[in-house]
Amino acid sequence: MNKQMSLKEVVGQLRDGMTIGIGGWGPRRKPMALVREILNSDLKDLTIVAYGGADVGMLCAAGKVKKLIFAFVTLDFIPLEPYFRQARQSGELEVMEIDEGMMLLGLRAAAWGCPFIPTKVGLGTDVITLNPDIKVIDSPYDDKEWVAMPALKLDAALVHVNKADTRGVCQITSPDHYMDDWFARAAEKTFVTTEEIVDTEFFADEAQARFVFWERSQTTGVVHAPGGAHPTSCAPDYGFDVPHFKEYNASAKEGGFAAYADKYVTGKSEDDYQQAVGGIDAIKKLPLPTY
């Protein structure tokens, strides 16, 4: 089965009001080409589930997000995401703010077909008092109460990977695949953008196959999008674009998101975007961060 498709075809399968999970973590390995395609679409009223970075900030700034399910939104070296802050401080965003680990449990519950997974995480905090949808239950086995972390079922997951074949076998060679496997498993449909399309035989090597974290049956569509994580990083291929993030962050103070979007996103193809940020060769040369 050939699952290769275009960015536009992926977004064509998304609908208003859908719950969409976005892989990656903060400023790292985000499917930004797909985010830009959504920014250029009519999609609205989305519920976004993410370990958030500029993906969340941009979607909020463009008015695409009705509800955000999050534990943090950060650009890391710029700790506070400017457009996420604006959205929150305007009071317009519906939120479910949870612990990072609760998000993992919610995705696992969805993946496994369980209504919830019990955990002690969240007890005694405002995660419980501020989220009436998250219930605290008695245990059949002990005298303590437990948080019943509900399944976070996704209509779609968007993930960026290093390599994939056209059948949907996806490889992540970045040092961490984060929760991308659980996003893929929690979703009805998973759309993957990839730095490189490889032949299926590539995975015959055990050392390569070890970096495949879900089965191809969990992959709905594959888009060849080299540089598609920019301005976020895609280790080991490239690091995140510090000057670009600084410009993005500064736009929140002066010009607003419209100015940023006019320059880089609105009405532009991914090729146009890459030209505007210096070209694919410049992206591939961005240094990896050290912590």
Place this chain on the structure above:
Amino acid sequence: MATPAKDYTLAELIICANAAAYENDGEVLITGIGVLPRIAASLAMKTCNTDIMMTDSESWLLSEPNPLSRDKGYKQMNETWMGFSRIFDNVWSGRRHITGGPTQIDRFGQSNISALGGTYQKPKVQMLGTRGFPGNSICHANSFFVPSHSTRVFIEGECDVVCTIGYNPERMPKGYTNDDIDLRMIFTDLCVMDFGGPNNQVRLVSLHPGITVDQVVENTGFEICIPDNVPTTPAPTEEQLAVIREIDPQDLRSKQLKDNPPGDRS
């Protein structure tokens, strides 16, 4: 033999105090969030508790802590893969001690890194979000680092958003007691405190050289337990300072506290 240093900075004093908190932790993952807590964890792993585990803050567990700045050729001493999903396996096992720096801490030891002021629906200042704080607070040992001890951090009332469980009887979950929660130490630019007062009240443990009890009381928005005799936070040893210089060769620690004050302010 340990030789107490005569010339040291406040940052180095706090690092050594923070490191000492890990001495009897055994074989647990230590996470120091921010430059000073990270140096403290590394110092502990190289001196008082060599059984400690640390990560590279990304995706590997290390057998030897990474220096804060490294040459290109530096060989990171990986021990096993430790991606973020696996961090939670560790967190939920309880074998971890974290020192983090929240924006607000209240009299129950509850803390906030989520949002300030306004209402929850429309906060005046949105910060990071709760991150992993709720899970950390109920699963394993937690210490706090506060670079600027003031009533803005140690607030009079309850945290605007309670991100961590503390010793608050109103919020104590069914089946839980204070003994199920493990809040350890607070390291500030004025003093060291713990939760060893009556009913786990915040208690003054030691004053940094040149700081008075009154200064601590004035800058804390709630009542703390003050023992009759409050010792002075011990000075770093020359041996500790040598290890700190190895861990932080570019002296990033000097940029963490306003004006990089000396350790002894008397």
